[in-house]
Amino acid sequence: MAKREEQRTWTSSDETSHLFRCSSKACERNFKAPRLDLSGGNISRQQLTRNFSQLVANNKKPPPFINTRPNVNITSPVRPFRTTNSNNVPLPPFIILIVGRVAKAGAVLLGRNVRKWWANLPPEQKAEYTQRAKSNRKYIGAAFGMLGMGIFVYYDSHIQETPYTNRKRFVAFKPEQFEQLARQEFESLVESFKPLIVPANPRDPAYRRVSRVANNILKSNKDLEQIRNKEWTITVVNDETIQNAFVLPSGNIFVFTGMLDVCETDDELAVILAHEMAHAVLGHAAENASYCHLMDLVMVIPIALLWAILPSDWSSAFAHAVGSGLQGILLSLPYSRAMEMEADEVGLFLAAKACFDIRLAPIFWAKMAYVGTKGGEPQIEWLSTHPNHESRQNRLEEVMSSALTVREDCQCPRLPLLDPKSYLEKYKRKVAETETFDNVAIRLRAV
Ligand SMILES: [Zn+2]
Numbered sequence: 291m292a293k294r295e296e297q298r299t300w301t302s303s304d305e306t307s308h309l310f311r312c313s314s315k316a317c318e319r320n321f322k323a324p325r326l327d328l329s330g331g332n333i334s335r336q337q338l339t340r341n342f343s344q345l346v347a348n349n350k351k352p353p354p355f356i357n358t359r360p361n362v363n364i365t366s367p368v369r370p371f372r373t374t375n376s377n378n379v380p381l382p383p384f385i386i387l388i389v390g391r392v393a394k395a396g397a398v399l400l401g402r403n404v405r406k407w408w409a410n411l412p413p414e415q416k417a418e419y420t421q422r423a424k425s426n427r428k429y430i431g432a433a434f435g436m437l438g439m440g441i442f443v444y445y446d447s448h449i450q451e452t453p454y455t456n457r458k459r460f461v462a463f464k465p466e467q468f469e470q471l472a473r474q475e476f477e478s479l480v481e482s483f484k485p486l487i488v489p490a491n492p493r494d495p496a497y498r499r500v501s502r503v504a505n506n507i508l509k510s511n512k513d514l515e516q517i518r519n520k521e522w523t524i525t526v527v528n529d530e531t532i533q534n535a536f537v538l539p540s541g542n543i544f545v546f547t548g549m550l551d552v553c554e555t556d557d558e559l560a561v562i563l564a565h566e567m568a569h570a571v572l573g574h575a576a577e578n579a580s581y582c583h584l585m586d587l588v589m590v591i592p593i594a595l596l597w598a599i600l601p602s603d604w605s606s607a608f609a610h611a612v613g614s615g616l617q618g619i620l621l622s623l624p625y626s627r628a629m630e631m632e633a634d635e636v637g638l639f640l641a642a643k644a645c646f647d648i649r650l651a652p653i654f655w656a657k658m659a660y661v662g663t664k665g666g667e668p669q670i671e672w673l674s675t676h677p678n679h680e681s682r683q684n685r686l687e688e689v690m691s692s693a694l695t696v697r698e699d700c701q702c703p704r705l706p707l708l709d710p711k712s713y714l715e716k717y718k719r720k721v722a723e724t725e726t727f728d729n730v731a732i733r734l735r736a737v
Contacts, residue, residue, distance in 0.1 A: 384471075386462055386463065386583060387579060387582075387583055389583075390582070390583045390584075390585075390586030390587055391586060393586060393587060393590045394586050394589060394590060394593060396590075397589075397590045397591070397593040397594035397597070398593060398594075398597050398610070400594050400597075400598075401593065401594040401595065401596060401597025401598035401599075401606070402597045402598075402603065402606070404594075404597075404598040405597065405598050405599070405600075405601075405606075408598075434591065437591065438591075441587055441588060444587075445460055445584060448460050448461055448462050448580070452572050452573070452577075452632070453514075453515070453516050453571065453572065453573075454514070454571070454572075454636060455572070455632060455635075455636065457632070459577050459580075460577075460580050460581065460584055461573065461576055461577055461580045462576075462579075462580040462583050462584070463576045463579065463580060465539070465573055465576060468539045468573075468575060468576040468579075469520075469539055469540040471539075472538040472539040472540035472542065472575070473538075473540050473542075475538055476523075476538050476540060476542040479525075479538075479542075479544065480525065483525070483527045483544075486527050486528045486529055487525060487526070487527060487528070488526040488527070488528050488547070494526075496526050496528070496547055496550055497524075497526050499550065499556070499559070500524050500526050500545050500550070500559070500563070501524055502556070503556050503559050503560050503563055504522070504524050504543060504563050504567075506560070506644045506645075506646075507560060507563060507564050507567060507640055507641060507643075507644045507646075508522055508567075509644075510640075510643045510644035510645070510700070511640050511643055511644070514571065516570075516571040516572075516573075517567070517571060520540065520541030520570065521540065521541055522541040522542075522543065522567075523541065523542045523543065524543045524544075524545065525542065525543070525544045525545070526545050526546075526547065526550075527544060527545070527546045527547065528547050529546050529547060529548060530546075530547050530548045530551060531548055532546040532548045532549070533546065533548040533549050533551070533552050534546050534548065534549055535549045535562050535563065535566055536566060537566035537567060537569055537570045538570070538575070539570055539573065539575040539576060540570075541567075541570050543563065543566055543567070545563070549562065553654070554717075555647075555650065556646070557641075557646045557647040557648070557650040558650050558651075558654045560641045560644060560646040560648075561637065561638070561641055561646070561648065561650065561651040561654055562654075564637035564638070564640040564641040564644075565633050565634055565637035566633075566637075567637065567640060568632070568633040568634075568635075568636035568637040568640060569629075569633045571636065571640075572629075572632060572633065572636060574629045574632075574633065577629065578625075578626065578629065581622070581625055582622070585617065585621065585622065589613075589617070592613070593610065593613075596609055596610060596613070597610070619672060619673065623672065623673070623674065623675060626675040626676070627671070627674070627675065627676060627677045627681075630675070630676050630677055630682075631677055631681075631682070631685055634651075634682055634685060634686060635685070635686075635689050638651055638686060638689060638690075638693045639693055639696055642693040642694065642696045642697040642700070642702075643696060643697070643700050645697060645700060645702035645703065647705055647706070647710070648690070648693050648694070648697065649690065649694075649705065649710040650710055650713065651686045651690075652682075652683040652684075652686040652687045652690065653683075653710050653711065653713055653714050655679045655680070655682040655683035655686065656679070656683050656714050657714060657717055658679040659678075659679035659680050659683065660714070660717075660718060660721075661721075662679060664721070
């Protein structure tokens with residue numbers, strides 16, 4: 291047992307084995323893929339082997355299928371909601387999130403009141419309090435130290451690894467809690483899109499296309515626990531002006547018909563759907579909310595100090611706004627972009643296992659970049675939650691050979707000899723001939 295626990299820590303230059311495997315017995319093995327760029331992901335062969343064994347064991351369970359009931363009629367999940375241990379009942383997510391927000395607002399009020407109180411003190415009292423603070427500085431330092439330690443312990447006790455990429459991350463919520471919230475959101479979204487929802491009718495071309503591609507990806511990845519344990523649904527929304535698709539943590543995929551126009555081939559659609567599925571599989575929604583919650587907590591002391599020390603409400607509010615902006619640009623937005631990249635990479639492997647022509651993934655983003663040069667919305671990456679099209683294209687090209695190896699090992703049909711870049715050239719010619727930039731994907735944002 292001790293030997294089993296012995297782990298070799300990998301350096302950042304190592305490659306890590308991804309756990310993407312084929313469903314077929316013919317290709318049950320690990321696959322190599324370059325390490326993801328996200329931090330904190332030291333990983334051992336033993337850990338990967340353990341995870342891999344778990345996947346093999348889970349492979350015996352029945353495969354998932356997309357819920358084929360009408361999308362507007364999903365009111366009671368077939369799979370019962372998993373409950374947490376009764377003696378370990380966590381706080382509901384909205385309470386956890388509210389605590390962070392309330393703490394930040396409290397810090398503003400506290401700092402502001404301290405400043406006003408201090409300004410109204412007579413000079414002799416100020417001198418007395420200053421003297422007292424100096425003589426008790428050890429205790430004051432210890433109090434701040436304990437507060438910082440408390441936040442660190444809270445952070446450290448909620449660290450977990452992402453499935454398949456084994457990246458360390460802070461998650462304050464149980465997956466079940468977030469899925470429950472997502473189901474409520476699903477019902478509310480279905481209600482709001484109701485007049486536009488394409489009926490779940492296999493004879494409808496849009497619904498048939500999306501369900502065919504999505505089912506293909508799900509069935510080919512049924513060996514992955516996070517694919518198997520969700521009640522996947524698809525909802526096609528008939529709005530050609532929106533080039534978008536998204537997924538809720540509970541596995542509810544929404545696709546707008548505008549996105550179907552952008553994805554000219556099923557291979558491109560598979561890349562988009564697999565990216566969305568990867569977000570759900572990796573639990574990115576809970577991670578993102580946890581990250582925001584953590585930032586709220588970490589900023590409590592700096593905010594209180596800022597409002598207490600600066601001379602006026604205006605200067606405090608200005609510094610607060612600048613600090614929030616910098617926090618977004620330097621921390622939150624890069625974190626969001628890193629998760630998008632991770633979903634791109636994992637999605638590429640999901641699509642590869644389903645035998646799609648994943649070479650079109652970087653081509654798709656090259657296509658989007660080309661459209662962007664012809665009048666699309668300008669992309670300023672460092673101000674965006676998503677990487678720009680070129681970054682996504684480059685990253686996908688970097689991991690392409692690993693994903694193609696997975697595809698090959700899944701005994702997929704040979705890819706056409708046609709160079710996928712010719713597809714891009716063809717697309718450029720088509721757009722140039724028809725001059726229909728206004729009608730192509732300009733506003734592809736939240737994928
Ligand atoms: Zn995304």
